Amino acid sequence: MYISAVSHYLPEVVVPNSHFEELNGLTSDWIIERTGILERRKASADENTNTMAVEAIKNLQKDYSDLSDVDLIVAASYTAYDNIVTIAHHAQFYLGIPEIPAVMLSSACSSFLNAMELVEGYFAMNKSKKALVLLSEHNTAYNHEENTKFGHLWGDGAVALIVSKEKIHEDDLKVEQIITGGAATAGVAIEAVNLKPFDGGLSMPNGRDVFINACNYMSKMTLRILSDNGLDINDLSYLITHQANLRIARNVVGNLDLPLEKALNNIQYLGNTGCAGSGIVLSENIKNIKEGDNVVVTVFGGGYSYGAMLLKK
Amino acid sequence: MYISAVSHYLPEVVVPNSHFEELNGLTSDWIIERTGILERRKASADENTNTMAVEAIKNLQKDYSDLSDVDLIVAASYTAYDNIVTIAHHAQFYLGIPEIPAVMLSSACSSFLNAMELVEGYFAMNKSKKALVLLSEHNTAYNHEENTKFGHLWGDGAVALIVSKEKIHEDDLKVEQIITGGAATAGVAIEAVNLKPFDGGLSMPNGRDVFINACNYMSKMTLRILSDNGLDINDLSYLITHQANLRIARNVVGNLDLPLEKALNNIQYLGNTGCAGSGIVLSENIKNIKEGDNVVVTVFGGGYSYGAMLLKK
Numbered sequence: 033m034y035i036s037a038v039s040h041y042l043p044e045v046v047v048p049n050s051h052f053e054e055l056n057g058l059t060s061d062w063i064i065e066r067t068g069i070l071e072r073r074k075a076s077a078d079e080n081t082n083t084m085a086v087e088a089i090k091n092l093q094k095d096y097s098d099l100s101d102v103d104l105i106v107a108a109s110y111t112a113y114d115n116i117v118t119i120a121h122h123a124q125f126y127l128g129i130p131e132i133p134a135v136m137l138s139s140a141c142s143s144f145l146n147a148m149e150l151v152e153g154y155f156a157m158n159k160s161k162k163a164l165v166l167l168s169e170h171n172t173a174y175n176h177e178e179n180t181k182f183g184h185l186w187g188d189g190a191v192a193l194i195v196s197k198e199k200i201h202e203d204d205l206k207v208e209q210i211i212t213g214g215a216a217t218a219g220v221a222i223e224a225v226n227l228k229p230f231d232g233g234l235s236m237p238n239g240r241d242v243f244i245n246a247c248n249y250m251s252k253m254t255l256r257i258l259s260d261n262g263l264d265i266n267d268l269s270y271l272i273t274h275q276a277n278l279r280i281a282r283n284v285v286g287n288l289d290l291p292l293e294k295a296l297n298n299i300q301y302l303g304n305t306g307c308a309g310s311g312i313v314l315s316e317n318i319k320n321i322k323e324g325d326n327v328v329v330t331v332f333g334g335g336y337s338y339g340a341m342l343l344k345k
Numbered sequence: 346m347y348i349s350a351v352s353h354y355l356p357e358v359v360v361p362n363s364h365f366e367e368l369n370g371l372t373s374d375w376i377i378e379r380t381g382i383l384e385r386r387k388a389s390a391d392e393n394t395n396t397m398a399v400e401a402i403k404n405l406q407k408d409y410s411d412l413s414d415v416d417l418i419v420a421a422s423y424t425a426y427d428n429i430v431t432i433a434h435h436a437q438f439y440l441g442i443p444e445i446p447a448v449m450l451s452s453a454c455s456s457f458l459n460a461m462e463l464v465e466g467y468f469a470m471n472k473s474k475k476a477l478v479l480l481s482e483h484n485t486a487y488n489h490e491e492n493t494k495f496g497h498l499w500g501d502g503a504v505a506l507i508v509s510k511e512k513i514h515e516d517d518l519k520v521e522q523i524i525t526g527g528a529a530t531a532g533v534a535i536e537a538v539n540l541k542p543f544d545g546g547l548s549m550p551n552g553r554d555v556f557i558n559a560c561n562y563m564s565k566m567t568l569r570i571l572s573d574n575g576l577d578i579n580d581l582s583y584l585i586t587h588q589a590n591l592r593i594a595r596n597v598v599g600n601l602d603l604p605l606e607k608a609l610n611n612i613q614y615l616g617n618t619g620c621a622g623s624g625i626v627l628s629e630n631i632k633n634i635k636e637g638d639n640v641v642v643t644v645f646g647g648g649y650s651y652g653a654m655l656l657k658k
Contacts, residue, residue: 080544105527110428110429111428112428112451112542113541113543113544114539114540114541115423115424115425115451115453115540115541115542116423116451116453116538116539116540116646116647116648117529117534117535117536117538117539117647117648118451118452118453118648120452120527121452121527121529121534121535121648121649121650122529122535124527124529124530125529125530125534125535128530129530130528130530130531131526131527131528132526132527133459133462133525133526133527134452134526134527134529134648134650135450135451135452135456135459135463135525135527136450136451136452137448137449137450137451138425138428138429138431138448138449138450139431139433139434139447139448139449140428140429140431143448146446146448149446149472150448150463150466152466152470153463153465153466153467153469153470153472154466156466156469156470157465157466157469159462159466173543174543212446212448213444213445213446213447214418214433214434214437214444214445214446214447214448215443215444216430216434216435216437216438216447217437217438217441217442217443218443221430221434221438222430222434222435222438223430225429225430226427226429226430227427227428227429228426228427228428229425229428229542229543230426230486230487230542231393231426233543333429334429334430335429335430335431335434335447336434337434337447
C-alpha cells in the first residue's frame with residue numbers, strides 16, 4: 033500500500049505562550065523548558081473536527097483534484113464534534129460519494145496508525161483500493177486551558193491522506209509495515225490521561241507515567257520495525273514521533289542515538305495536536321523525502337496505545 | 346470467521362413508560378403505538394460504557410472462561426465514557442493481556458458490523474486469530490429524556506463477542522459475509538440524528554427521514570446479502586434488524602414479506618440501545634439457532650450508515 037497524497041489544515045488563531053502567563057501565571061520560558069512549545073493553534077467558534085477535516089481535504093484537492101474513486105473513508109479522532117455524523121460521514125457528504133464504508137475510530141494519540149492499519153485490512157480483504165484517511169483533533173474543545181499541568185499543551189489541526197493499494201504516482205511513499213498495539217496493562221495506563229466528554233473533559237493526572245511509557249514504547253517500536261525489515265538505525269532517514277512534548281521526542285532520539293536533524297517535529301509551533309500531530313509532520317515534510325529514504329512514524333497515546341509505521345520512497 | 350461466543354449485560358434500573366407520563370405527558374399507549382417500547386434500561390451513576398463492557402465480558406466468561414489467547418480488542422460505541430481510555434483499552438486492562446491491538450470505533454448504530462468488518466480485516470492480514478468485540482452504549486448519558494420527540498427512545502446496554510478466524514466449537518456461527526457502508530449522501534443524513542458531546546448531546550431533528558432510510562436500507566441490504574450468497578428470502582431463518590423502533594422493524598419485515606415470527610426484537614423492553622441492540626438480540630437468541638439456519642443481521646445508523654451480515658450454522 034502507498035501514501036499517494038497528504039495535506040493538512042491548521043486553524044488561523046495562534047495562541048502564544050504569553051496567553052498563559054496572563055491566564056495562570058505560567059511563563060513562556062517555563063513552558064518552553066518543559067515542553068518545547070512556543071505557540072499552538074485554536075479552532076474558532078464555527079470550526080470543529082468535521083469542518084477541519086473538510087478543510088484538509090480541500091487542501092489535498094489543490095494538488096489532487098479527483099477523489100471520485102475513493103472507496104473507503106476512515107477518520108480518527110478522540111475529540112469528535114459528532115459521534116453519529118462522524119468526521120468520515122461528514123467527509124462522505126462533502127465528497128458526494130454514495131455507499132462506501134465510512135468509519136471513525138479512536139485509539140487516542142496513536143490513532144493515525146490504527147486508521148492506516150484498518151485501511152490495510154480493507155485492502156487485504158479486497159474491499160477497497162483507495163482510501164481517504166482523516167485525522168482531526170479539536171483538543172481545545174475539551175481542554176481546561178487554565179490548568180497549570182496540561183492546559184498549555186494542546187492545539188487543534190487536521191490531516192487528509194490518500195492511501196492506495198497500488199502505486200499511483202512515481203513518488204508515492206510505500207508503506208512497508210504497520211504495527212499497532214494497546215498497552216493498557218503498562219504503568220498506570222488507564223488513569224494517566226483521560227478524555228471523558230460528560231465527566232470532566234480532558235485530564236492528565238499522571239503526566240510522568242505517560243512520559244516514561246511514551247519514550248519507552250516509541251524507542252522500542254522504532255527499533256522493532258527497523259529490525260523486522262532488515263534495517264538498523266543508520267538506515268533511518270527521518271523519524272516522526274507523536275508530537276506530545278519536545279522532551280519526549282528528544283528522549284527517543286537520544287535512546288536511539290539518532291542525529292537530531294533526522295527527527296522531524298512541529299510541537300514547537302502547534303502543541304500536541306493529538307493523532308493529527310505526526311500526520312501534520314509528514315505533510316509538512318513530504319516533499320523533502322527522497323528516493324531511497326526510510327521514514328519511521330512512531331506514535332504513543334493515552335490509554336495506552338503505541339504503534340510504528342515504516343515508509344520507503 | 347466464526348462467532349464463537351456472545352453475551353450481554355443490561356443495567357438493573359428499568360425505566361417504564363409511566364416515567365415519561367409524569368415527566369413530559371407522553372402516555373404509555375402513545376409511546377407503544379409509535380415505537381413499540383414498553384420499558385428500557387438505564388445505567389446507574391457509577392456505570393458507563395467501560396464498566397458495562399466489562400460486565401458483558403464477565404457474563405461471557407461464565408461459559409467461556411479462558412480469554413487469554415484474545416489477540417485483538419475492537420469496541421464500538423457512539424456514547425463513550427472516555428475517548429482516550431476507550432472501552433477496548435479498559436477491557437485490555439481488565440483481561441490483563443499486554444500488547445495486542447485495541448481500538449474503539451463509531452459508525453453510529455451500525456457499528457456492530459463495522460467492528461466485525463475491522464476484525465475480518467485483521468484476520469485477512471493474518472494479524473489476529475481471535476478477537477474480542479465489545480458493543481457498549483450509554484445513551485441515557487447524552488439523552489434529553491424530557492424531549493417529547495426522542496427522549497423516550499433510548500436505553501443502555503453492552504455486548505461481548507468472541508470472533509475467531511477458525512472454528513473453535515462445533516456450534517460456532519459462521520460469518521458468511523459482511524457488508525457495511527456510509528450513506529451520508531442519502532436524504533438529510535447529516536442533519537437527521539446527531540450526538541455532539543459538547544454541543545447539545547443527542548438530538549433527532551428529522552426522525553421521519555431516519556425512518557424512511559432505515560426501512561429502505563435494511564430491506565435492500567438483507568436482499569442483497571441473501572442474493573450474494575445464492576439464497577432467497579425463504580432460506581432466511583431469522584432476521585435481526587437494528588433495534589431503533591418496532592415500526593421500522595415491522596416495516597422491513599413487511600417489505601421482505603417475511604413471517605413475523607422470523608423477526609427477532611428486543612426494542613419492546615430495552616428501547617434503542619444503539620449499536621448494542623442487534624448484538625443483544627443475537628445474544629438473547631443464540632441458543633435457538635439450529636444447524637442449517639441462516640441468520641441476517643442488518644443495521645442502520647445515523648450519519649447515515651448501513652450494513653448486513655449473514656450468519657450460518
